[in-house]
Every structure is written in C-alpha cells, then in structure tokens.
Amino acid sequence: MSQVLGKPQPQNEDDDDEEEEDELVGLADYGDGPDSSDADLDSGAEEGVLDFSDPFSSEVKPRILLMGLRRSGKSSIQKVVFHKMSPNETLFLESTNKICREDVSNSSFVNFQIWDFPGQIDFFDPTFDYEMIFRGTGALIFVIDSQDDYMEALARLHLTVTRAYKVNTDINFEVFIHKVDGLSDDHKIETQRDIHQRANDDLADAGLEKIHLSFYLTSIYDHSIFEAFSKVVQKLIPQLPTLENLLNIFISNSGIEKAFLFDVVSKIYIATDSTPVDMQTYELCCDMIDVVIDISCIYLIDYNFHCFRKAIHEVFEVRMKVVKSRKVQNRLQKKKGATPNGTPRVLL
Numbered sequence: 001m002s003q004v005l006g007k008p009q010p011q012n013e014d015d016d017d018e019e020e021e022d023e024l025v026g027l028a029d030y031g032d033g034p035d036s037s038d039a040d041l042d043s044g045a046e047e048g049v050l051d052f053s054d055p056f057s058s059e060v061k062p063r064i065l066l067m068g069l070r071r072s073g074k075s076s077i078q079k080v081v082f083h084k085m086s087p088n089e090t091l092f093l094e095s096t097n098k099i100c101r102e103d104v105s106n107s108s109f110v111n112f113q114i115w116d117f118p119g120q121i122d123f124f125d126p127t128f129d130y131e132m133i134f135r136g137t138g139a140l141i142f143v144i145d146s147q148d149d150y151m152e153a154l155a156r157l158h159l160t161v162t163r164a165y166k167v168n169t170d171i172n173f174e175v176f177i178h179k180v181d182g183l184s185d186d187h188k189i190e191t192q193r194d195i196h197q198r199a200n201d202d203l204a205d206a207g208l209e210k211i212h213l214s215f216y217l218t219s220i221y222d223h224s225i226f227e228a229f230s231k232v233v234q235k236l237i238p239q240l241p242t243l244e245n246l247l248n249i250f251i252s253n254s255g256i257e258k259a260f261l262f263d264v265v266s267k268i269y270i271a272t273d274s275t276p277v278d279m280q281t282y283e284l285c286c287d288m289i290d291v292v293i294d295i296s297c298i299y300l301i302d303y304n305f306h307c308f309r310k311a312i313h314e315v316f317e318v319r320m321k322v323v324k325s326r327k328v329q330n331r332l333q334k335k336k337g338a339t340p341n342g343t344p345r346v347l348l
C-alpha cells in the first residue's frame, strides 16, 4: 500500500534482499563462553560487516537500536513485529550474546536497520565502539521489564541515554515499558508515571533536561507493540507531514472515518490522518489485514492453479488445431496434385 503513494527512495545495491539478518561478529561479542575473543573481532572486520561506518548507508537506512537489560524482551519484540513469531514462541528464545543486525526493507518508507543488543552490554568494554554505533542511529529503543524491579534498568537507561546523546544529539529516545500484560490498568498508569518521573529526574540532576524521552506501554501479547513501533518508525520518515496531509484530504473527500497507511508485512502504520488514533480501530485494521492476506493466499493458489490448467488446455488445443490443419492441407495437396482420372495436374 505504501508503494502506491510513495516514490521509491534510492537504495543500496544490497537492498534487494527483503530481509537479511547479520550478526556483528567481533564488534562486540558478549558471550560468556570462550568464543568471545579477539579472534572474533578480527574476523568480523574482515567480513566487512561493519558497514555502519558508511555515512551514506545510515542516510538511506535509519538505524533503530534495541537496548535494555537481559530478558527485558528486546529479541521478542523484534521477532513478533518483523518475523510474525507468535508471542508464546518467544518463551524459547535464547539470550542474545552478540549484536544482531537486521535490514527491514518492506517498502520505500519502511526501510531501516534494527540492531538487537545483548542485555549485558558493557560500555567500558574496549571492543564496544559505541561512538560509531550511536553516530548513525535514528532511534534508540530502551526496553524496561515492567514486571521486574526496574531500578537497575533506570540506571542503565540513564547511562545509555547520556552516552548516546554525547555522540549524537539527534537520536530519538524511546522507552518501552514492556510486558504490561501482567499489570492491572491502575498499575500500568502508576508504573508509567513512576518511570517517567524517575528517568526525567535523573536527567535533570545531570543537567540534561533537554533530552526528551518518549514512553510507551507495550506488550507482545496485544497490538500495543505494533502501535509503539509504528510511532518510532514514523518519526524517522521525513515525508510524514505530507503523508498526513494526503490522508486528511482523503478522509475529508471520501467520508471515510479514519485512514491508516499500513506496512502490510509488519502491520506497523506509517502514517494516519490527524484525528486521534483509537486503539480499537487500529486493532480492527490489523485484523482486517490478516484476513485479507489469508484469503488472498487461498485465492492466489486457486487462481494460479486455474491459470495453469487453462494454459495447459490451451497448449493442447493449439496443438490439436495444428495437427488438424496439417491433415487438411495434406489432403488438399493430394487432391490438387492429381486429376480425378489419376493423371498428374500441371501447375502453371
């Protein structure tokens, strides 16, 4: 859908792959095992996976970082939103021990890189070149497990944000107060208020009140994670105001109540008109997309089978016609080549 409205942006040569996942071997290997060695560092550099240093690649593809403490839910978020993994399957995900980079190129607007970090990242580790990482970053999502004691997470959030801000003041800082499916509605609001207050107090104490943090209540068990990710991605789309205007014009001229421009693959919405987003409408649209995709899959298979059968039938029909017409021609030639009494005809 987004392709209809958008003019494709220039892409890197290697953007052809729809989704590719790389591990930044060696940039930072936080495995506890013996394989986290300098040897890995060298091999990563040789393989040339450190293309984040290329200023043009960061221009074309904004980088979104997923950071937070161990088991806060970073990899689950990535898998559920971009790999259609069911939330229950995330229970079996292993702890991430290397930075995993993934290209998401679903359309001209949804075109970025996601970097999933290991929880136990150490800024003081010399192999972690955070300057290089933060320099090309568009958004930093910090995931906090709301079902756990979040004091350590808040300290880590502060450290991460201040480090990143020093390197790049343009980063959007997005805080996902995650796993809220386990909290009551009152508890959710109270947790958000508390985290918001503490995080901003910490920044004010450090004289960094100009840093803006955005907060979202999220869970992989409902649509909140898709909605939050939509807002993160939208901030990285320079055409957003134009798209919003187009959608405003569209709803005012069509009588349609609400319009979303969806990335069908991930179900994040790239833009919407300026009327407020109602979560239920968004959920309804997500469900409609699922239904349409499921049904069109069935029809596509049927349609393809139908076309294939028709094509085969037509090939046979053409062949039969050719055979028939040859027979007729042969017969005619035989007739033309001889007189009724059997003497050969002389053709002038």
Ligand SMILES: Nc1nc2c(ncn2[C@@H]2O[C@H](COP(=O)(O)OP(=O)(O)OP(=O)(O)O)[C@@H](O)[C@H]2O)c(=O)[nH]1
Residues within 6 Å of the ligand: 068, 069, 070, 071, 072, 073, 074, 075, 076, 077, 087, 089, 090, 091, 092, 093, 094, 095, 096, 097, 117, 118, 119, 120, 178, 179, 180, 181, 182, 218, 219, 220, 221
């Ligand atoms: N209840 C609930 N559990 C979640 C949610 N998101 C993730 N989890 C669970 O949290 C656990 C940890 O998830 P991961 O995605 O591996 O966490 P991570 O942050 O990538 O962990 P590291 O790779 O070790 O840093 C898994 O058992 C997930 O099923 C959520 O929204 N709600």
Ligand SMILES: [Mg+2]
Residues within 6 Å of the ligand: 074, 075, 076, 094, 095, 096, 116, 117, 118, 119
């Ligand atoms: Mg992980």
